[in-house]
Amino acid sequence: MPSGATADEMLLGFDRKRDHRLLVLMPLFDEASKMRRQIVETMRILDQSGVDCFCPDLPGCNESLAPHAKQSLSGWRDAAANAAAHVQATHVLGARSGCLVAPAELPGWAYELVKPSSVLSRLARAEQISAREANETVTANELIARGCENGVTLAGWSFGPDLVNELATSELTSSPHHLPITQEEVGGSPLWLRAEPGFDPAQAKALAAIIVERLELP
Amino acid sequence: MTAGTATAEPTEPSRSVIDTTLRAILRDVLALDESQVEAFDADTGLFGHLPELDSMAVAGLFTEMEDRLDIVIDDDDVDGEMLETYGGLLAFAEAKTVES
Numbered sequence: 499m500p501s502g503a504t505a506d507e508m509l510l511g512f513d514r515k516r517d518h519r520l521l522v523l524m525p526l527f528d529e530a531s532k533m534r535r536q537i538v539e540t541m542r543i544l545d546q547s548g549v550d551c552f553c554p555d556l557p558g559c560n561e562s563l564a565p566h567a568k569q570s571l572s573g574w575r576d577a578a579a580n581a582a583a584h585v586q587a588t589h590v591l592g593a594r595s596g597c598l599v600a601p602a603e604l605p606g607w608a609y610e611l612v613k614p615s616s617v618l619s620r621l622a623r624a625e626q627i628s629a630r631e632a633n634e635t636v637t638a639n640e641l642i643a644r645g646c647e648n649g650v651t652l653a654g655w656s657f658g659p660d661l662v663n664e665l666a667t668s669e670l671t672s673s674p675h676h677l678p679i680t681q682e683e684v685g686g687s688p689l690w691l692r693a694e695p696g697f698d699p700a701q702a703k704a705l706a707a708i709i710v711e712r713l714e715l716p
Numbered sequence: 717m718t719a720g721t722a723t724a725e726p727t728e729p730s731r732s733v734i735d736t737t738l739r740a741i742l743r744d745v746l747a748l749d750e751s752q753v754e755a756f757d758a759d760t761g762l763f764g765h766l767p768e769l770d771s772m773a774v775a776g777l778f779t780e781m782e783d784r785l786d787i788v789i790d791d792d793d794v795d796g797e798m799l800e801t802y803g804g805l806l807a808f809a810e811a812k813t814v815e816s
Contacts, residue, residue, distance in 0.1 A: 637791035693773035
């Protein structure tokens with residue numbers, strides 16, 4: 499939390515006290531709902547393959563009661579680091595924008611990392627298109643500028659100024675400890691692009707297999 | 717790609733490459749199969765005709781077009797008309813690749 503205090507959040511876990519303990523970070527915003535089932539099914543396969551998996555709700559996300567407008571990337575990074583310590587994670591898997599808040603020192607993987615500015619501009623564009631349907635004229639850039647000053651609601655999410663500024667200005671940096679996993683390796687069409695949430699068992703199996711192989715599990 | 721008698725390297729993707737790329741993006745966004753997107757013609761209705769193609773899906777479509785076609789879509793470009801039909805979207809993508 500910004501004050502330095504902590505708060506409890508929900509965490510979905512498969513815990514059998516095994517050696518490999520994977521912290522899984524969902525994509526942020528709209529892609530979280532599009533990818534949730536896919537990622538959870540991947541965690542199920544990893545569990546069956548001998549990997550403990552833990553997916554925390556970041557503050558303001560999923561079941562969290564914390565206000566979304568008060569969140570920031572730095573706050574989410576702290577929350578992810580606290581979750582990693584709590585579950586004694588040995589590795590991390592970030593999916594899409596989830597990679598942006600993954601603990602940098604924890605070894606692991608970045609599944610199709612996305613630029614912070616792309617995340618923001620896509621949400622601002624969606625808001626621009628919705629506004630036009632309501633006969634209001636505002637551009638994505640105007641919405642972002644407004645958000646940097648006073649916060650803004652984009653595609654249903656309330657953004658405080660800190661989060662807008664962080665997304666607008668953060669460079670795309672990936673920890674050297676997080677090895678990339680590309681969609682090409684996983685195969686199939688990217689589920690985060692779909693208009694409706696989807697599930698592809700073959701992709702879940704492939705993503706889990708890549709991690710199992712890299713962990714050198716039998 | 718072979719160019720026969722061409723004397724200069726092409727500076728932008730050909731019409732067929734843009735068409736193929738655009739259909740592939742729509743296939744991903746709308747979760748359609750190859751034959752369904754192959755059946756799209758210039759008059760096939762998009763935004764306002766397909767309920768799943770909401771504002772968020774369109775925003776994702778634009779981002780993918782920028783990435784895969786190496787174009788920049790300005791805020792002012794985002795108007796309803798070019799999204800209404802497949803033909804409109806294809807013409808827009810072609811114009812943008814010439815511009816870039």
